[in-house]
Amino acid sequence: MPYVRRDVLRFSLAALLPSVTAFSPSLAAETYPVRPVTLVVPYAPGGAADLLARAVGKALAERWGKAVVIENKLGASGQIGTEYVGQAKGDPYKLVLGTQAAFAVLPTLNKREDFNLDTGFTPITQLIRMPSVLLVPKSLNIDSVKDLVAYLRAAPPGKYAYSSNGVGTSQQLIAAAFFDQVGLQLTHVPYAGSTQALTALASGDQIVVSVDNIPSARAFIQSGKVKVLAVTTAARVDQYPDVPTLAESGVKGFDQSTWMGLMAPANIPAETQHFLNQEVLAVLGESEVRGALQKLGFIPVGNSPEQFREFVRSERSAFKTLLAKIDAGQR
Secondary structure (H helix, E strand, O other): OOOOOEEEEEOHHHHHHHOOOOOOOOHHHOOOOOOOOEEEEOOOOOHHHHHHHHHHHHHHHHHHHHOEEEEEOOOHHHHHHHHHHHHHOOOEEEEEEEEHHHHHHHHHOOOOOOOOOOOEEEEEEEEEEEEEEEEEEEHHHOOOHHHHHHHHHHOOOOOOEEOOOOOHHHHHHHHHHHHHHOOOOOOOEOOOHHHHHHHHHHHHHHHHHEEEEEEHHHHHHHHOOOOEEOOOOOOOOOOOOOOOOOOOOOOOOOOOOOEEEEEOOOOOOOOHOOOOOHHHHHHHHHHHHHHHHHHHHHOOOOOOOHHHHHHHHHHHHHHHHHHHHHOOOOO
């Protein structure tokens, strides 16, 4: 049974408003939203997806004068929470934080044809993209990608493994792409979330490498338990300006980042889709929100529903090519 955590981000007047638990099509004609909106995060509390949802949800709640309920509904690399919202067709009061893994990777990996932005879900906008970082335990005493590759090549086959926040997630695939490019094979150990994956890495036992996004990894980096060797994008990042890119570290042409966006179930009213898009774009344009997201390690994006739909299609095609080279479930 999936773990569920619910927290309410309340505007001061929200508690005075009646709660409606089932969607009625007649409400579509009223001014949206007339009641609290649930934003499902298909990953654990405290990770990048959760931090993003809370920042955006808080800003929307303040604009609307309605509560935005953040519901962490995790499991199966994000599939459980995503599927939960997908089943609520026509209901604009259930939204989901759509991830690269759920909408670009898993449709190919697990043949989830229902995870698409044509018939399964309604695109609202791409919220952010974010660089990831290549991490090792501090106890490993390795300071460069070159030294890490040499160390792993010298180890007996099967001695070391890498962790991620789930099979088929962006973090796992970025790590697998790195290993593929440098000619290494490590056992993949998936966990339920980034916190668990990075805790295993920090122990410095069998797991000696992990790739994760900056918001999720920040606390572990600040604690000194893990060390950043490189960033996965083509350019360095403001948060760690002295950390080289993988391309600078000898992994030619490496450039990978992850993204997240806002989706609604299929068949919501077109005017509600437009309203949500414009409201989220307004939130992403607020200097306070934008600054907070950038401080967390996110790069705000914001685009039209059709631009987002086309972007996801291109991402699915790119990952289909990558997955043809990499056995994501085994490496």
